[in-house]
Amino acid sequence: MRQYSPDLTPPWKKPKPVPEVPAEPGLVVEEPGTGFCGAVIRCEAGTVTLEDRFGKHRVFPMEPRGFLLEGRVVTLVRPSPAGPARPARTASGSVAVPGARARVARAGRIYVEGRHDAELVERVWG
Template sequence: MPEVPAEPGLVVEEPGSGFCGAVVHCEAGTVTLEDRFGRHRVFPLRPRGFLLEGRVVTLVKPSSGPPRPTRTASGSVAVPHARARVARAGRIYVEGRHDAELVEKVWGDDLRIEGVVVEYLEGIDDLPAVVEEFAPGPDARLGVLVDHLVPGTKEWRIAEVVTSEHALVVGHPFVDVWQAVKPSSLGIAGWPDVPRGQDWKTGVCRSLGWPEDTGAAWRRILSRVRSYKDLEPELLGRVEQLIDFVTA
């Protein structure tokens, strides 16, 4: 049963409640987590009380000592013990839960310091209505990350409709955000080609010899992402672009 120091910024899940967040404070007997919406929860430091990248771990109070320079998973310079900024009115929307979880894992520390909240849409078809309701403006910019944003596609046409001075839609060329994870980080030669008309994620699992459980497959993929180095540059650049746009 591994013991893991509850260092600020470490992202874990408390399985009893399902609450997932980054460590913001730890003292004898308790740890405070902050989720991507800025909500705080305090939990006791129980043995085998948390999940770290799907593994059961025991969080322990970090040993005292001089702070060590480090970097966040996105490559930014870490700010030890920095408090999360109050959430901005601006937002970043992504297409689905997997996109949101990947952005949180790599850019979560940066987003909390900047006060940027990431939400997911469950698809892009309703994006025009979402943007209209959000009503982007100078003090409430909206950034949207879209899968498979290539000229001529449905996604491309929707993006053209909603893009404005205060709403930016960017995307990557991948069919799904799974493909934004480098094959080398997963120990595979490349992402398989899935025939048209077949569910892409199920086809990937079948081609790679994985159980046809897309939820389990995603947990497997996400667990191998440790930093920006595990992601393709086509995704890295777009997320950084959205963060810059929303915080400008």
């Protein structure tokens, strides 16, 4: 005996998945409810600000199925951060320079720092 799905909706009536598009600055979208078309200026806590060709700004909520991109319905989402918020660190805690090899401190530098350390210990401990 053949098992039937509990959802008997015909395939042509099922809603199609809506693509999610990051709301990157400069992306031109249209809000179908008002017909306002503009470029994304900023994206904040559940809202997106659009600027039209005349420089007028409007704020819209970022709802599912809320915008048209090139005539297709899309859902705008917050863009992911571009990169790490902090610079990368090495095992010693110094700032890592991309593409540079680790170097040993120069002899003159070791002498100066060592001398200062010795003078400090002398002052503290006598």
